Amino acid sequence: MGNTLRGTQPAPKDNNDLYIQILKNTLKQSDIPDEFCSVGEYAEEAVCLERNTPSWIVYEGERGKKYNIKTHMNCREACYDVISRVAESSDAEKELKDSFNREFEKSRFNRLGYADYTKTISKTEIVPAVGTAIR
Numbered sequence: 001m002g003n004t005l006r007g008t009q010p011a012p013k014d015n016n017d018l019y020i021q022i023l024k025n026t027l028k029q030s031d032i033p034d035e036f037c038s039v040g041e042y043a044e045e046a047v048c049l050e051r052n053t054p055s056w057i058v059y060e061g062e063r064g065k066k067y068n069i070k071t072h073m074n075c076r077e078a079c080y081d082v083i084s085r086v087a088e089s090s091d092a093e094k095e096l097k098d099s100f101n102r103e104f105e106k107s108r109f110n111r112l113g114y115a116d117y118t119k120t121i122s123k124t125e126i127v128p129a130v131g132t133a134i135r
Helices: 016-029 075-086 090-111
Strands: 037-039 046-052 055-062 065-072
Touching (some): 016 075
Antiparallel strands (some): 055 065
């Protein structure tokens, strides 16, 4: 037929590295030992998170085998699964997930450049519309 005018679309920005880093930081800040979780490779007696293109797998390593394997289509859901498996209680799981989400939003906010904007506007700096008065 003919050539289309559609060019190649740029790949969407990938947050996977960011999710992994935030997961590691969240677990560390919550005093969960590094031995409890392995990212990128099998580890004995640990919850493991690996990339299995195009998906992510989470499993528990024991006696050289992978148990309780669960496949996730995105990294964030896989990180939630890791958190669920290492948390000692449902309250601890909720707290870890909330911390993970706060860190992600903070990081996203900083990457967008809003972190450098610190000026605040007071009521006296707002210019009133014509015919209105500030009370």
